[in-house]
Amino acid sequence: MKLSKLIFKLFILSLLLLQSCSQDDDDTVFPKGDYENGILVSGEGSGAGTGSISFIANDFSDSENLIYKKVNGTELGTFLQSMAFSKAKAFIVVDNSNTITVVDRYTFKKEGEITTGLATPRFLTVVGDKAYVTNWGAAVDETDDFVAVIDLNSLQLIKTISVSNGPERIIEKDGKLFVSHKGAYTNNNVISVISINDDSVKEIVVKDRPDELFFSDSGALVVLSEGRTLYDASWNVTGHTQAGISMINTSSLSVDLELTFEEGEHPSLMVYEDDMIYYALNGAIFKMNAEATALPSSSILTAEGYLYAMEVEDNRIYATNTSFSDVSTLNIYDVTTQEKIDSKEVALGASKIYFN
Amino acid sequence: MKQTFFYILALIISFDGFTQQDTLVNTLKEVVIHGDPRLKQHSVGYKVQTLNDSVLLKNTESFTNVLRFNSPLYLRENGVSGVSSASFRGTSATNTAVIWNGININAVNNGQTDFNALTVSLYDGIDIRSGGGSLEYGSGAIGGSIHLNDDLVFSAKKKTTHQFVLSAGSFEAYNSLYKFKMSQSKLAINAGVSYNESENDYPLYDTDFKNENGAFKNLSLNFNAALLLSKYSKLKFYNSNYWGERFFSGELPNPETAKDKYQNSNNYFLLVYTQNKYKLKQEARMAYLFETYRYFADRAFDDYDFGRAKRYRFNYDLSYRFLGIDAQITSYSEYESTLGKADKISEKHRKQFSQSIVYKHDLSDWLNYEAKVRQDFNSDYKIPFTYALGAQFKASSQFFIRTNGSKNYRVPTYNDLYWPSQGNLSLVPESALQGELGIGFKNDVVSVDAGVFYIASNDKITWIPNGDPERPGVWVPINIDEVTSKGVEIQVGVEEQFHKHIVKLQANYSFTQAIDEATKKQVIFTPEHLFKTNLSYNYKLFGWYYQQLYNGMVYTTASNSEDFVVPAFFVANTGVDFKVLHTLQSQLSLGVKINNLFNEKYVVRPRRPMPNRNFNINLNYKF
Numbered sequence: 001m002k003l004s005k006l007i008f009k010l011f012i013l014s015l016l017l018l019q020s021c022s023q024d025d026d027d028t029v030f031p032k033g034d035y036e037n038g039i040l041v042s043g044e045g046s047g048a049g050t051g052s053i054s055f056i057a058n059d060f061s062d063s064e065n066l067i068y069k070k071v072n073g074t075e076l077g078t079f080l081q082s083m084a085f086s087k088a089k090a091f092i093v094v095d096n097s098n099t100i101t102v103v104d105r106y107t108f109k110k111e112g113e114i115t116t117g118l119a120t121p122r123f124l125t126v127v128g129d130k131a132y133v134t135n136w137g138a139a140v141d142e143t144d145d146f147v148a149v150i151d152l153n154s155l156q157l158i159k160t161i162s163v164s165n166g167p168e169r170i171i172e173k174d175g176k177l178f179v180s181h182k183g184a185y186t187n188n189n190v191i192s193v194i195s196i197n198d199d200s201v202k203e204i205v206v207k208d209r210p211d212e213l214f215f216s217d218s219g220a221l222v223v224l225s226e227g228r229t230l231y232d233a234s235w236n237v238t239g240h241t242q243a244g245i246s247m248i249n250t251s252s253l254s255v256d257l258e259l260t261f262e263e264g265e266h267p268s269l270m271v272y273e274d275d276m277i278y279y280a281l282n283g284a285i286f287k288m289n290a291e292a293t294a295l296p297s298s299s300i301l302t303a304e305g306y307l308y309a310m311e312v313e314d315n316r317i318y319a320t321n322t323s324f325s326d327v328s329t330l331n332i333y334d335v336t337t338q339e340k341i342d343s344k345e346v347a348l349g350a351s352k353i354y355f356n
Numbered sequence: 357m358k359q360t361f362f363y364i365l366a367l368i369i370s371f372d373g374f375t376q377q378d379t380l381v382n383t384l385k386e387v388v389i390h391g392d393p394r395l396k397q398h399s400v401g402y403k404v405q406t407l408n409d410s411v412l413l414k415n416t417e418s419f420t421n422v423l424r425f426n427s428p429l430y431l432r433e434n435g436v437s438g439v440s441s442a443s444f445r446g447t448s449a450t451n452t453a454v455i456w457n458g459i460n461i462n463a464v465n466n467g468q469t470d471f472n473a474l475t476v477s478l479y480d481g482i483d484i485r486s487g488g489g490s491l492e493y494g495s496g497a498i499g500g501s502i503h504l505n506d507d508l509v510f511s512a513k514k515k516t517t518h519q520f521v522l523s524a525g526s527f528e529a530y531n532s533l534y535k536f537k538m539s540q541s542k543l544a545i546n547a548g549v550s551y552n553e554s555e556n557d558y559p560l561y562d563t564d565f566k567n568e569n570g571a572f573k574n575l576s577l578n579f580n581a582a583l584l585l586s587k588y589s590k591l592k593f594y595n596s597n598y599w600g601e602r603f604f605s606g607e608l609p610n611p612e613t614a615k616d617k618y619q620n621s622n623n624y625f626l627l628v629y630t631q632n633k634y635k636l637k638q639e640a641r642m643a644y645l646f647e648t649y650r651y652f653a654d655r656a657f658d659d660y661d662f663g664r665a666k667r668y669r670f671n672y673d674l675s676y677r678f679l680g681i682d683a684q685i686t687s688y689s690e691y692e693s694t695l696g697k698a699d700k701i702s703e704k705h706r707k708q709f710s711q712s713i714v715y716k717h718d719l720s721d722w723l724n725y726e727a728k729v730r731q732d733f734n735s736d737y738k739i740p741f742t743y744a745l746g747a748q749f750k751a752s753s754q755f756f757i758r759t760n761g762s763k764n765y766r767v768p769t770y771n772d773l774y775w776p777s778q779g780n781l782s783l784v785p786e787s788a789l790q791g792e793l794g795i796g797f798k799n800d801v802v803s804v805d806a807g808v809f810y811i812a813s814n815d816k817i818t819w820i821p822n823g824d825p826e827r828p829g830v831w832v833p834i835n836i837d838e839v840t841s842k843g844v845e846i847q848v849g850v851e852e853q854f855h856k857h858i859v860k861l862q863a864n865y866s867f868t869q870a871i872d873e874a875t876k877k878q879v880i881f882t883p884e885h886l887f888k889t890n891l892s893y894n895y896k897l898f899g900w901y902y903q904q905l906y907n908g909m910v911y912t913t914a915s916n917s918e919d920f921v922v923p924a925f926f927v928a929n930t931g932v933d934f935k936v937l938h939t940l941q942s943q944l945s946l947g948v949k950i951n952n953l954f955n956e957k958y959v960v961r962p963r964r965p966m967p968n969r970n971f972n973i974n975l976n977y978k979f
Contacts, residue, residue, distance in 0.1 A: 066919055077609050077610070094609075097609055097613055099609060115612070140659035235701075235776035282829075325880070327915060
């Protein structure tokens with residue numbers, strides 16, 4: 001009902017726009033923008049420079065850094081944590097600035113910003129005309145973490161949903177939000193399941209420090225938990241907790257399968273593409289079938305430098321060599337041959353890769 | 357160790373008992389005891405710039421501004437009152453040593469001094485020595501050293517002065533200080549108290565924001581005294597205390613998110629016994645330095661991170677003068693015990709003993725030189741053998757040539773060594789080899805000093821991810837960077853008086869190329885050009901001054917990407933003052949100052965606009 005109302009409003013609005021344009025311009029076909037059909041790399045930024053976004057054309061013929069600054073003349077600040085997309089918009093989450101900047105996803109022209117109701121925002125997902133944003137709350141308080149619900153028409157906070165410490169990534173399926181709780185400044189080991197209808201929250205216990213999560217083709221929720229390093233009072237390493245990949249039934253919320261890593265191994269950067277799971281461990285990239293019941297014994301390739309962001313698309317692995325004191329490098333490898341196809345200079349503190 | 361020290365002290369004092377206590381002191385007119393005599397005596401071939409108290413009082417707002425407008429240093433501050441560091445000649449912030457009455461006070465945890473967490477308007481003067489000084493001042497004196505000095509004066513006639521300096525300015529800034537000085541033939545006292553506060557909520561230009569969460573306040577108390585025990589011996593006591601609270605403002609685009617609060621305090625105590633008899637001079641010093649900080653990530657909560665350090669230092673100097681050849685040899689022995697602790701670092705004890713020998717020879721009227729060597733023994737790591745040579749050649753009564761060369765070091769900080777799960781115990785001290793050649797000219801009106809310098813720094817400590825190949829992705833400090841700095845420093849001073857008009861000009865220009873040997877690029881946050889001018893004019897009871905700074909562009913990334921720079925800026929201040937009262941016994945002047953006269957829009961750090969044009973009124977009453 002609401003959605004149809006919105007579509008109707010948009011329809012009326014577009015008619016008005018078209019009309020006003022057609023008065024001085026007969027050409028009513030608009031290109032979507034300069035930043036379509038390409039790869040976006042967001043960088044967190046650091047003391048050396050602002051958080052920023054780089055664009056690379058799909059055929060690698062063209063690349064451009066600091067696209068938001070070029071279009072809008074201002075900087076995004078630090079630390080650019082993540083981006084999320086709706087059909088026409090991109091949402092840029094800058095955690096230290098408590099700001100979500102809304103831009104046209106293809107032109108990157110700023111359309112608005114959300115600065116109230118956020119407290120160290122991390123990740124966002126769009127469901128209908130609402131955005132759900134994970135927030136860490138105050139740095140020193142482990143009990144004030146929440147998911148902010150934002151009205152995307154007014155860009156105003158509707159409400160907050162209180163959750164366990166350190167919510168990180170958030171994805172939606174069938175009216176349920178799944179949130180990984182890596183634990184912010186400390187540690188946590190749960191996945192929150194929020195029912196959008198009534199804001200009720202259930203928790204699933206997984207291994208320590210869950211981060212990336214996605215739904216596999218078979219419908220399971222796949223979660224990568226990095227595991228913890230344990231220290232004594234004088235900060236000597238005394239041991240580790242196990243890392244694991246958990247397969248969770250999204251209806252029953254039970255953990256059907258848990259693939260665990262060797263003690264001391266702390267994998268990260270899990271992605272999913274064509275029913276395959278990819279993850280990184282100590283700079284090496286591993287690949288396994290999403291239905292596999294054991295972890296792969298060997299990696300497919302070792303990335304150059306400081307691997308801090310990874311994506312896989314169309315048989316290509318996009319892996320960063322991230323620098324926080326300088327611009328980073330994006331290396332593109334062929335999955336089959338493991339050869340490097342290309343490399344591009346990208347954002348300072350490059351941390352996320354998106355396909356636009 | 358403490359016992360040994362007291363034994364030595366007792367021994368010296370008992371020696372003194374044999375010396376005759378004659379009444380020669382009565383013939384003294386005025387004797388000024390400088391807080392750091394070693395600097396005056398052992399800077400042959402170096403450039404030392406002195407900022408006296410009248411210069412300090414023109415920039416009472418912060419130590420950062422004193423140096424920004426008056427010294428050859430580059431100042432980098434995180435917005436007004438934010439964390440501030442200073443660097444000489446393209447070296448890093450940890451390569452600038454701050455010396456309080458002869459003692460290195462750089463923080464134990466991070467090896468730096470925060471130039472917005474220390475009030476200097478109570479000091480009688482600041483000396484700025486460019487060039488390596490590890491030999492005298494230990495770790496960190498690679499680029500140069502900044503000396504905070506208290507003067508103690510003995511005078512034949514008893515003299516007492518009081519001074520009040522008060523100012524009020526834009527953004528609710530209030531500075532106040534009171535100084536008390538007393539001199540007698542056998543006792544000298546120099547004490548003061550200073551309190552400063554500011555809302556510091558200046559508008560951020562081109563935005564609707566103010567500098568939110570930027571307020572600060574601080575209190576300083578200094579007490580120094582000297583006692584003339586006999587014709588040959590003196591006892592001096594120095595004490596300095598600082599307590600400050602600052603809020604750290606946020607940066608654009610959303611400065612309203614800032615919630616940080618920072619409190620720090622320093623307490624320094626120093627006791628010095630000096631005996632100067634015939635050809636021998638002995639000095640024993642005992643110091644206790646206590647520093648502490650608390651960092652609140654969110655001002656609404658009582659949770660904080662903290663660090664504190666205690667340092668005990670014992671020095672014994674013995675100097676012998678060769679009268680026949682006008683030379684002097686001095687032995688400096690020092691023992692330092694440091695106990696540092698932070699919320700994430702359990703208390704660590706570091707001990708260091710060092711021994712240096714300095715030979716100074718005034719060879720003739722036109723040539724004098726110094727040769728110095730030092731060896732340190734540290735409980736945690738090996739410190740390189742250091743040495744220094746300096747010479748000054750007087751070509752005529754007005755021209756001179758000076759030169760110096762030295763090896764210097766900077767030890768790893770407590771954070772570098774012990775940071776939980778990231779500190780690196782196998783770090784070695786940074787070391788630097790340097791040389792300098794300068795020419796100078798000085799007459800009654802003009803003084804010029806122009807010098808070229810070269811500094812090769814090795815094993816510079818940098819925090820990087822993948823620093824430890826065993827632990828990819830973990831940020832650890834390693835000895836990696838090699839930097840070569842070279843450049844030119846020119847300093848010009850003019851002081852001319854005709855009838856009752858007095859004109860003074862002081863200008864500093866520096867050109868610096870600091871090249872990272874791995875990338876062959878300019879080191880980040882190092883401007884090539886810095887140009888500073890101070891001009892003042894006085895006529896009878898009226899005074900006017902003007903200060904300006906041109907700060908060249910700096911790169912903020914290692915590859916010198918043009919996308920990430922802090923643009924060059926030019927900023928100027930001016931002020932006038934009028935002496936309402938001007939007698940021998942008392943002087944009262946009233947003044948007005950305009951900061952950022954031309955309303956320049958500039959940043960020192962990205963996304964942190966600096967204040968627009970602002971004003972202050974001030975009063976200076978001395979009686």
